[in-house]
Amino acid sequence: VAVAGAAPSGRGFPPSAAAKAGAGAGRCRSAMPPSAMLLLQLLLLLLPLPPLLAALAVPAPAGSAAGGCGPCDPALCPALPARGCPLGRVRDACGCCWQCGRGEGEACGAGGGAAGGRCAPGLECVKSRQRRKAKSGPGLPAAGPPGVCLCKSRYPVCGSDGLTYGSGCQLRAASLRAQSRGEPAISQRSKGACEQGPSIVTPPKDIWNVTGAQIYLSCEVIGIPTPVLIWNKIIRGQYGVQRMELLPGDRENLAIQTRGGPEKHEVTGWVLISPLSKEDAGEYECHASNAKGEATASAKIHVVETLHEIALTK
Known part of the structure; x- marks a missing residue:
């Protein structure tokens, strides 16, 4: 039987060298186990992959690698919004790509590299001590836990x-x-x-009560600088206001109290009357003033004989 790949041999002709080599190779192939043959084929298939993967790799802008910055290629940077950045633009953490700055209260510094948000001009990324302590430990990115953008100048x-x-x-x-x-x-x-002129936050309200009662009027104003608050009793005549009586005057049953607050640049004042008499009836004015202007509000005190008259009068 002729062996494939071997030269034919006739009578008187010895087998050729090629035939001997082919026969030897055939004996070697038949001696290799099938599992070894399969492993050899897999290795041969894997050899071209590294050059192929290198050819398919796409370059990324600086900072795309986790926690690091690669070469800067502005052509690969993401585009900014068409309407622009409301708070202005800033460079990313790698100093390569432009990105929109984040505003007050927004998260910042998360993720590391260019993925971390940057605060807009005039703001800084602040990380609370508790947040840093809670999230510190192995396995975290170099950028650490996220922070919050806060204004550097924290005053009005x-x-x-x-x-x-x-x-x-x-x-x-x-x-x-x-x-x-x-x-x-x-x-x-x-x-x-x-600076702003005074304005009345809470004006005084009309009061009905009987003689001998204890009553008070209150007034709350605001302004910058903080207004000065005084009380007047309006004395009206036949043709309108006749005069203004600055309180408390010399009246023994009447007192004036004033204090700052409850908010900044606010002031609150009271007129306290005890016991109430018929002479105390009339119109009382709360007057506030500062360098920018003045404001007034008034209320009336009605003195009645009995509580029954209060319901009828109202």
Whole structure:
């Protein structure tokens, strides 16, 4: 029987060298176990994969690797919103790509690399001590737990539009919104709240009561600077207001009390009358003033003989 790949041999001709080699190779193949043959084929299939994977790998912008920054390629940076960034733009953690700055109260610094949010200009990323302690430990990214964007200047400021803003960051945000509407930018006029004239927060209310009772009128005002509050009794004549009597005067049954609050730049005042007499009936005025203006509010005290008259009078 002729062996495949071997030269034919006739009578008187010895087998060729190729035939001997082929026969030897055939004996070697038949001696290799099937499992070894399968392993050899798998290894041969895996050899071209590294060059193929390297060719298919797509470059990423700087910082795409977890916790690190690669080479910067601005062409690969994500596009900013078409309407722009409401609070302005900032560079990412790797200093490569532009991204929209995050506002007050928004999360920041999470994830590391370019994935971490950056605070808008004028704000800083603050991480609470408790949050850092609770999340510290092995296996966490280098960037650590997320923080919160807070304004660097945490005090009220007065804007050029005459409005008071809780911080310089709030003023800046309002200015950017105004500019996006085509309005002039808002600048900081001064630190602290804008000055404003007094306004009545809680005016005094009319009172009906009997002689001998203990009553009081109250008035709450606000203004910047804090207003000065006084009480007057309005004396009316036939043709209107005749004069204003500054209280308490020399009346023994009447006292004036004033205190600051309950809020900042507020002041509250009271007229206390005890015992109530018929001479105390009339109109009382709460008058507040500061450098920016003044405000008034008034109420009447009605003195009746009996409690039954109160229901009938009202």
